[in-house]
Amino acid sequence: MKKVISLALAAVICSASMLLAACGGNTTKTIATVDDLEGAKIGVQLGTTGDIYASDYEEKGSTVERFNKGADAVLALTQGKIDCVIIDSEPAKAFVAANDGLKILDEPFAEEEYAICVAKDNTELLGKINTALAELKADGTTESIEKNFIGDDTKGKTPYVTPAGTDYPNGELHMATNAFFEPYEYYDGDTVVGIDASMAQAICDKLGYKLVIDDMDFDSIITSVQTGKADFGMAGMTVTDERLQSINFSDSYTTATQVIIVKE
Template structure:
């Protein structure tokens, strides 16, 4: 009898340990809609709209928001069972899921948003110059071509942006603040930062006569860098929000994005 009781206790302890170890991983399998995030552990990239949405929508309802400097770090936490889900932009989400067979994106989009370029409030000239140039890039098809080069199975890699021959930069440099871990908007290809935002910024600078310099930093440092003049503008898949508009200006939108939820299969 004692042996049987000991065996049962050992089995119970083993089950308890297994549950504790798997923890969030088991819960994530039950997430099929955004409503299922209530009470769960949600990973976000610090300072992003995913962070803002998760905080506003779920933290007060008992969800635990885990913030990471990089979206990739949130994905590692998800695959290791430390969190239940990740809220992030659809395009990098697709890249993460493609690289991790055990992950999936929920069918229902979480939120739609417009991306824009942030500029210091006292730099109205640059704001107007960028808006004018963005309109030209939309009109002549350059912006659409850049987008298609990074998004779309049939068009990816077929229309890389190239600086026009004879382009000169008489106006000096423009520094772009970004967080280069957000493929396909900005990411490293070797030691070079490429992607939709990087190439769009290059096209803007080519037209305005500035040499583009890209400064990689944590996402939540971008607005401060622009405010203090360490960077001239910020471009990192940034959404216009009321909170950000209190301290920074934004250009016209250059693309529309979708926030999605990633969970373990």
């Protein structure tokens, strides 16, 4: 009798386990290299380059779970709901530092360049931004801004400061961003800070505009710029052929690497 009960109980446990897996429960696939992504559950931030690249693996049997915030994808990884997260290397470092038991694979997933998106019919603003970027690169401002947020030896030591006497006779420029992508944009109290926020401030100082930062979901940024609700978008955004169909991009202001976060 005990054996019959045990077998019945085992069957119930087995059925429950299968149901949990089918409903998105814990997963066990080990990701050690890029080649292991086939058939895996991959977490990405909706609309990002990681999302675009990961989509290619859906044809290879992978499941791509899309989240509004990178932090939500990382949380799902810590809970065992997905096998890995594909995201930019700098935010990845911050997430791994804040969550025990996670690591970044040594093998990079993809390399990319970040740029500022502007509406296709706003060629005048695009030209001004490119001119300002060239000047900021030439005088070392862009490098100084990056060093302020990246690197243990320099982080926090070279903050961008608006030059004395700067005024804004040309009105406002609204920047669309998603402020949950440290160190490019994130909140310090109620203020959005980071590499992109500082770069945008430096550009606006050059052009004589007051910077206004509008925080929104990442996948809303291009639409916001297209419709004129924002003047430009800056959010660790990579230039891709798909995005170029609906938006223009400035010259690149930094290079980045997409990496894979997994459990240790």
